[in-house]
Amino acid sequence: MSDTQLFIPPKPGTKKRRFIMRLLTGVRICYLSNFIEKSYSMKMGQLRLPGRKIFMPNQFELVRKILVTEADKFPKSDMLDSILKLLIGNGLFVANGPEWKRQRRLIDPAFAHAKLKRVFPAMAAAASDLLIRLDTKADGSAIGIDEEMTHITADVIFRTIFSVTLKQGEAQKLFNAFNQFQDTAFAIGFIKALNWPNVFFFKQRKAKAAAREIRSLIKPFVLDRYKRHQNGEELAENDILTSLITATDPETGEGFSLEELIDQTAFLFLAGHETSASALSWALYLIANSPDVQERMHDEAVKAFGDKEPAYEDMTKLRFVRDVFQETLRLYPPVGFLPRQATQCEHMREKPIKPGDIMMISPWLIHRHTDYWDNPDVFDPDRYADGASRESLRQAYLPFSMGPRICTGAGFAKQEAMIVLASLVRRYRFEPVADHVPDPVGRLTIRSANGIRLKVHRR
Numbered sequence: 001m002s003d004t005q006l007f008i009p010p011k012p013g014t015k016k017r018r019f020i021m022r023l024l025t026g027v028r029i030c031y032l033s034n035f036i037e038k039s040y041s042m043k044m045g046q047l048r049l050p051g052r053k054i055f056m057p058n059q060f061e062l063v064r065k066i067l068v069t070e071a072d073k074f075p076k077s078d079m080l081d082s083i084l085k086l087l088i089g090n091g092l093f094v095a096n097g098p099e100w101k102r103q104r105r106l107i108d109p110a111f112a113h114a115k116l117k118r119v120f121p122a123m124a125a126a127a128s129d130l131l132i133r134l135d136t137k138a139d140g141s142a143i144g145i146d147e148e149m150t151h152i153t154a155d156v157i158f159r160t161i162f163s164v165t166l167k168q169g170e171a172q173k174l175f176n177a178f179n180q181f182q183d184t185a186f187a188i189g190f191i192k193a194l195n196w197p198n199v200f201f202f203k204q205r206k207a208k209a210a211a212r213e214i215r216s217l218i219k220p221f222v223l224d225r226y227k228r229h230q231n232g233e234e235l236a237e238n239d240i241l242t243s244l245i246t247a248t249d250p251e252t253g254e255g256f257s258l259e260e261l262i263d264q265t266a267f268l269f270l271a272g273h274e275t276s277a278s279a280l281s282w283a284l285y286l287i288a289n290s291p292d293v294q295e296r297m298h299d300e301a302v303k304a305f306g307d308k309e310p311a312y313e314d315m316t317k318l319r320f321v322r323d324v325f326q327e328t329l330r331l332y333p334p335v336g337f338l339p340r341q342a343t344q345c346e347h348m349r350e351k352p353i354k355p356g357d358i359m360m361i362s363p364w365l366i367h368r369h370t371d372y373w374d375n376p377d378v379f380d381p382d383r384y385a386d387g388a389s390r391e392s393l394r395q396a397y398l399p400f401s402m403g404p405r406i407c408t409g410a411g412f413a414k415q416e417a418m419i420v421l422a423s424l425v426r427r428y429r430f431e432p433v434a435d436h437v438p439d440p441v442g443r444l445t446i447r448s449a450n451g452i453r454l455k456v457h458r459r
Helices: 019-025 060-069 078-088 097-114 116-135 145-162 168-193 201-230 240-246 258-288 291-305 312-317 319-331 363-367 381-385 387-395 410-427
Strands: 044-049 052-057 139-144 338-341 346-348 351-353 358-361 428-432 440-442 446-448 453-458
Touching (some): 060 358, 060 387, 078 168, 078 201, 078 258, 145 168, 145 258, 145 453, 168 201, 201 240, 201 258, 240 258, 258 291, 258 319, 258 410, 258 428, 258 446, 291 428, 312 410, 319 381, 319 410, 381 387
Parallel strands (some): 052 358
Antiparallel strands (some): 338 358, 346 351, 428 453, 440 446
């Protein structure tokens, strides 16, 4: 590995103002900025706040207990419900217990329509349209690459769920609405989870407006298709939405109601678009600052695709592209925290855990933990060719969570990223913008507070 590859990307510094004061004064909340250097080596941390305790386990055994072996004892925290209810209602991401199991029984068949080979043409077509858009901008000037990645990932979801493409104006609305929703919803949800008075009632209106904006782009597609199905019309669209509408619970014979369909579609849209947009934006920033990595990706993509359009069979040839994306997910996991809630008394590392305490599993901390990774803050895609990293990959790598609630769209997201990244580096060269350093902020997803701007050159 050459010295030019040893790029150390930014991570938030510890804010001088205490977390509780930033909450009460309405300063933008970023949970990543509360971590001091010691946080990246601790086995389990604890945050005492008035009204609730938050524990942060990083030890292998504790993480597996909470997410895998005893997951039923640690359902998703009501913190998530408070944050996301405005956008996805009681969708799969926040549901617990029997309701979650019912929704999972109904949703799992829908992912038969998301098999990787089946959705490949839609992903490739969206990537092709992205190249057409970038061709008009690839003159070496700086562009907001995070906006472009939001557009393509939303386009992929629109094509696979609704069988339609996403228009430029709709993409811009989504980018703005998600930014506004994230900017306010996290702080509101945190306050509610702590049972504190809602001091952000004035901001809550903005979060509600942003959620309505996002759902307004989704609802017409669901409503039209649902009405046609209810009227006995045979649905010609063979996509995820049709599968959701026609799905029935094998135990009860019932399907989703209209409102549940809108919630589930909003959940799939959030899970399949916002998280992928975050990861792809950071990936392009990382390779723009690592020219040798970028050239290796370019060479691999040219060899894999030749002078033709990408094919499904080419994906197995993109091993280094895969490792670059894997390393991106380690450094910038789209979802930086996975809150769970204790339902009974426990003892972990001699600390008493009581029902209602929040167990905050943080992929951000675990992926940069000094006990599990060599040079954890360094961007090093080659680390996965080293046998020493295999145990860390197995135990300390959870960008899609783990256990029964592992993300069912993980394969979808990886394939999408490989198509997009390989297509981009085959055609363009990316460079950083002088004096522009992204500022990572952790809210619902890990994004840059000041955007991610890159120079794009046509090869």
